[in-house]
Amino acid sequence: MLYYLLAAVLVVIDQSVKAWVRASIPLGQSIPFLPGIMELTYIQNTGAAFSSFSSLTWLLALISLLASVAVAVLMARKLFTRPLGRLSLALILGGAVGNLIDRVFLGFVTDMFATTFMDFAVFNVADICVVTGGILMVIYVLFFYDKQKEARHDAP
Numbered sequence: 001m002l003y004y005l006l007a008a009v010l011v012v013i014d015q016s017v018k019a020w021v022r023a024s025i026p027l028g029q030s031i032p033f034l035p036g037i038m039e040l041t042y043i044q045n046t047g048a049a050f051s052s053f054s055s056l057t058w059l060l061a062l063i064s065l066l067a068s069v070a071v072a073v074l075m076a077r078k079l080f081t082r083p084l085g086r087l088s089l090a091l092i093l094g095g096a097v098g099n100l101i102d103r104v105f106l107g108f109v110t111d112m113f114a115t116t117f118m119d120f121a122v123f124n125v126a127d128i129c130v131v132t133g134g135i136l137m138v139i140y141v142l143f144f145y146d147k148q149k150e151a152r153h154d155a156p
Contacts, residue, residue: 003075003090010094014125015101018110030114041114043122046107057103064100068093085140091133098126 025031025042033040046057071093080086102109111122 003086004072004093006087006090007094007097010091010125010129011098011101014094014098014129017112017125018098018102021112022110025112033113037115037117039114039116040112041122043111043114044106044108045111045122046109057107061100061103064096064103068096068100071096080140080145082140082144084136084144088133088136088140091129091136093133095126095129095131095133098129099124102126 021040021042025040027042027044030039030041071089074080075086075089075093080089099109109124109126111124111127113124113128114120114122
């Protein structure tokens with residue numbers, strides 16, 4: 001239950017930041033955020049990462065919905081028993097739902113974090129959650145999942 005609550009809190013944070021950006025920054029404009037590192041730039045992204053598949057917003061929404069349901073089911077079935085694994089799923093779920101809400105209700109995803117020290121895609125809180133969750137999941141599967149399976153087999 002704790003990890004579902006974490007995912008919900010992440011969705012609220014994501015949606016709050018996006019709403020603030022839409023209300024405070026004109027579309028396509030930027031304001032300083034972390035000088036020399038990052039600025040806040042309001043972008044409407046109808047695609048996926050790096051604006052790929054921009055004409056397929058409905059398909060991306062469907063994929064986000066299916067991924068969200070799959071992750072929620074994996075969490076319910078306790079696929080990962082250790083906190084790191086559960087955290088990775090909660091991050092992925094929160095991020096997927098955050099971007100799903102935008103795609104369904106706005107027809108685009110609100111992006112705002114633009115790096116100024118390098119040329120990189122503009123991203124949002126949900127993207128940070130999905131990427132961080134994905135990295136943590138890879139670490140978990142590589143280093144801890146086999147030990148989890150062994151513990152299950154050794155249990156009486």
